[in-house]
Amino acid sequence: MMLPILFEDNHxxxxxxxxxVPSQEDETGDADMLTLLKEDIKQRYNKPGNVFLGLVHRLDRPVGGVMIFAKTSKAASRLSDAVRTRKFGKTYICVVQGTPQAAEAELLHYIRKDAKKNQVAVFEQPAAEAKDAKLSYRVIASSQGHSLVAILLHTGRPHQIRAQMAFIGHPLVGDVKYGRSSGKPQTHASIALWSTSITVPHPISKQDMLFTSMPDDKMAPWSHFTEQQLQQAARWYA
Structure with missing residues (x-):
């Protein structure tokens, strides 16, 4: 599988x-990003032995978009620190069912993960073992019973966007796990959520970096919206 490379240096x-595609190896044994990239680097640079590659953040299996990996342990440590200190900015666009009542809002909930079910529960108030989950969103456009929404994450909790948008009554299109058909088994099909940008200081030079990606606007439900609307959603927080 050929993976589009947006940027690469020694770090x-x-x-x-x-x-x-899973971000890392899971119980399915299917090809995952970490393994695929290690093999790609090994072949392109004719590297003997094992290739180091650090996974510093994840995207849920059904989600597409920008990901950054560390090629050295020093870069991995510094990128992980950027995540912890919230210097690692991530923006998304998604298509949700219906139209949220507030065209623009900040959502603060509390999320508790059930590792056995690989699913999270959302609470309005602090709860035992639940962590705060905060995001901002803006509705960009509505069409055919769906809305195009721009998302800025303030925290990086598991399934955060999917769970919080579903909690306010607007699950992501195609999301079986948190959608209205949540009683059905979860599939690995795509959902209408895309990682459109990452902003982070370079782990060595400290220079601010911005990397962007857009979904295929010819594929539903992205195709329900114009290219201009998709670009507007991606640029709002970038």
Whole structure:
């Protein structure tokens, strides 16, 4: 599988993750981003032995878009620190069912993960073992019963966007796990959520970097909106 490379130097590699590919190896044994990139680097640079590649953040399997990996342990440590100190900015666009009542809002909930079910529960008030989950959103356009929404994450909790948008009554299109058909088994098909940008200081030079990616606007439900609307959604927070 050829993965689109947006940027690469001696310290990091930035790629576009296709929907349906796990970020790292899981119980399915399917090809994952970490393994695919290690093999790619090994072949392109004719590297003997094992290739180091650090996974510093994840995208859910059904989600596509920008991902950054560390090529050295020093870069991995510094990028992980950027995530912890919230210097690692991530923006998304998504298509949700219906139209949120507030055209623009900040959502603060509390999320508790059930590792056995690989699913999270959302609470309005602090709860035992639940962590705060905060995001901002803006509705960009509505069409055919769906809305195009720009998302800025303030925290990076598991399934955060999917769970919070579903909690306010507007699950992501195609999301079986948190959608209205949540009783059905989860599939690995894509959902209408795309990682459109990452902003982060370079782990060595400290220079601010911005990497962007857009979904295929010819594929539903993205095709329900114009290219201009998709670009507007992607640029709002970038």
């Amino acid at each position: 990091i590699i930035v790629v576009v993750k296709p929907p349906g």
